[in-house]
Amino acid sequence: MFGELVDKFDDIFKKLRGAGKLSEKNIRDALREVRRALLEADVNYKVVKNFIKSVEQDAVGEKVLKSIEPGQQIVKIVHDKLIELLGTKAEPLAPIDKSPTVYMLCGLQGSGKTTLSGKLALQAKRKNKKPLLVAADTYRPAAVKQLQVLGKQIDTDVFSLDGKKPPEICLQAKKYAEKNFFDLVILDTAGRLHIDDALMAELDEIKAKVGPDEILLVADSMTGQDAVNLAEQFHNRLALTGVVLSKLDGDARGGAAISIRAVTGCPIKLVSIGEKPSDLEAFHPDRMASRILGMGDVVTLVEKAQAVVDEKQAEELAERLRKNAFTFDDFYDQMQQLKKMGPLDSLLGMIPGVGKALKGVQIDERGLVRVEAIIQSMTPEERQNPLIIDGSRKRRIAAGSGNSVQHVNNLLKQFFAMRKMIKNVSKFKFKGMPKGSFPFQM
Template sequence: MFDALAERVQSAIEKIGRKGRIDQETLNKGLREIKLALLEADVNYKVVSKFINDIKEKALGAEVVKGVNPAQQLVKIVYDELVEALGGEGAKLELKSKPAVILLIGLQGSGKTTTAAKLANYLKKQGKKVLLTSADVYRPAAMLQLKKLGDKIGVPVFLEEDEKDAVKIAKDALKKAKEENYDVLIIDTAGRLHIDEELLEEAKRIKEETNPDEVLFVIDAMTGQESVNIAKAFNEAVGMTGIVLTKMDSDARGGVALSVKGVTGKPIKFAGVGEKIEDFQPFYPDRVASRILGMGDIVSLVEKAQEVIDEKEALSMQEKLLSGEFTLEDFRKQLQMIQRLGPLQQVIRMIPGLGSQKILKQLEEVIDDKKLKRIEAIINSMTPEERRNHAIINASRKRRIARGSGTSVKEVDALLKQFVQMKMAMKQMRKMQKKLAKKGGRFPFPFM
């Protein structure tokens, strides 16, 4: 989402860092680039103005820290201001009632219904008993969509398909949630293609009748600055406690994320980062700021790994790697583990030292998800015996494997060569590990 912005900001900081010290002329030139980058990213001009002025004031007033170069010092200042612009500390849900009510509001097409299901799934994983309901009486398809999503994640959905009063549906759903001892009720409301009084009035009445713990405005990152103005209008008319930013994985310019807190005063609490139900996470301003500056986000990477990779499976794979028993079957499982983490570009961005736009461009050919799929296809075309013992794969077998996987014999050869080299490297690592163990040391195995 922040690729273009990140590239410009990182480039500007790098230019400033080439100087021996941060003087006013150098800083002004660098900040002019950052300002243009923010405006091109569709960040609200008032937010940009405050952001640049605050950086300038702190950079010129900062004492030079011994052993820290100007670029490092400026990175810290820009990082702090980015975190502040994105909302400061990560804001959590405040669910104090039983049942706690979460009201989702926003325009049509912003992703409210999908967000309702994603949020329900997120809370269910935390052990909450969740009930979903749709108060969208204008689009029957919205109710059916929510029911389908609820069935998919195993969360019940309360529907009154023939009822035309959205407020009554919300009240009836709350009554059911109380009677059946639910922890959380999530209400999906109707949207429009634009703001109108009827929409705002209905949302206000539902809020008055259900007294929600959270009123979350769902905003589409792709709609740019206009959606920030809409959020402001909703906040002034209905009131909200936080924001859910959808399509954060898109090629949107990032202006919404950097503007919305400054314009509405309300924090982003969650972000949709993909189309799958699981692609939903709390919004952490410090982690997003780190990614924009190319500093990585190792905490999110570890959390993702813990979520999608079984620890016992990973340890077993590690032992096979070091013992020399690693086969192409195991290699295929390892590829599948890696792919569970998400697109390689996203994974690399989270690794400190590899997240800068310059390095990502250098790694473009290497970090190609399509190549992983082709490698997996080659291994899938092998027989179980070939996967267990790659040494039996002769010329005729290679031709058959290439035909079956839609690849070339050259690609099959390259995979087998890389696999042999990897096994040899693991063998050497095992020897080093044993030598260190004899001396009382420990080899820090970096995988998994």
């Protein structure tokens, strides 16, 4: 996320921190670099201008210059101002407390509306709410089918009506949800290639007929300033309740994320960080500012872990670790939990300093697939007691998983080394997070 911008901030801050004594000129030079970095990240130029002005007001003064660590002070000022720019505090979605609550999604074609529908449905299910997906895109031939496939994948009902216009479909869906005790209705509306009046009129009509609790614009963060302009136009016409930035996992430069709130006044509520139904995060201005400034985001990482790690399971695992009874079954479970947390590189990027260290390194998720295949080719007995795996068992496992004996050997070696290491650290409380075990070098 925001790779280049993060790097530039890192360089600028390193210079500031290293300077010891700062002069007003040092500071102005640094701010000029900040300005350039933001512009190159495609942040709206007016937003940049105001941002630099407000940082400058606080940064160039006796108080900062005479402080013990002026460089650190300036980093803090930039951080604080960036949080302000991003919206200060997180704005959660409207609670799912009606029968039904309605979320309406809109945006251009390909921005990620349908994908987001699935993510929101999954999130609702995890809170024990019953969601209904509504196929309100009747223009693209395969759109209804796409939603039905997605619905099946996450085990969620999909509402569709042949031969009706989207506003009517949405209204009927809401009635259906009322009657059948759904908690949340998610309207997956049609997009267009560009904003046009017919689209806006249709969205207006849906809004008037259904009275949604949330009107969310899905904006593709890869499109930079176009996303900002789009958000402005949608907001003027529909009075959005929030923006969802999609595809933030890609090589978006950050311009959309940093400008949208300031330009439109509309809060960013969620960010979409991948194609899988679980790749969704709440937007927290403070955490996002930390990530942009290369400070990592440990809070989100811990939350992700908590969402997928079963507390009781973690306790049991800790107990087994203390007794040195860690098996390949445990190992496999840990891998599955890690996978549920999201794409590996986006997780690593949240650890302070790691994002930078891994720059340019392609994380090879295929290594994980190989490890999985090898473990799956073991018998239950071998998984429980890996010490019995001798030469002929190794050859069988290698053949069964489509790997070489060398690969099996590597995994066993790493497993035993890890078990030993875990035993040494298990006097500390083990919280269910895989420690030092990933990624594998295979």
